[in-house]
Amino acid sequence: MIEAPDLPIWAAILVGLFVLLGASITLIGALGLLRLDNFYKRVHAPTLGTTLGTASILIASMICFSTLQTRPVVHEILIIIFVTLTTPITLMLLVRAALYRDRSEQVETVPSDTAIAEAFITDDEPSSN
């Protein structure tokens, strides 16, 4: 199924570049899903595809249809806004659920409260005296 729209050369270069860039970034993010060893590390990886990968492929789609129909076609921006807004919400809900489950079952790999608190203590604060 090798076919493509008949675009002028500048639009073809831009569309090809953005599509390939977006697909590569999405694949890099998905490979992080395979390679990272902990759920709390893994949850960061696919966001690469949902922000930059989605934006690149939809920008390519906007350029392609604007050139084909010789008028500005920007309805793809709906998907960009929607996906960029909803990904942090879903992943925060998911991590909160995972943290609740891990703490209730006392799994070893949970980031503990003391480790998080120590990460926020700076040196210039007065010590406990």
Added chain:
Amino acid sequence: MSTFILALVITGAQVLLALAMGCGAFRILRGPRAQDRVLGMDSLYIGGMLLLITYGIQTGRTLYFEGALIIALLGFAGTVALAKFLMRGEVVE
């Protein structure tokens, strides 16, 4: 000539997106716990949506845009419902 190269580039991008969906499917099948499987399903939804948009670029029809928008909406709703189920044990309280 430029059309042929563009067709090759778009097909290559579709192969890359299919590999990304394969990574999501691996996480669904092999995830150690339920939250890993939900994360893999979210990644699979995003890959499918992007694959549909590249089909839209390839054929030059705006028909595929509506499908991609619906996949984005339902992926969000599904992941939120599953996260809420993992948290509480029920979806609607």
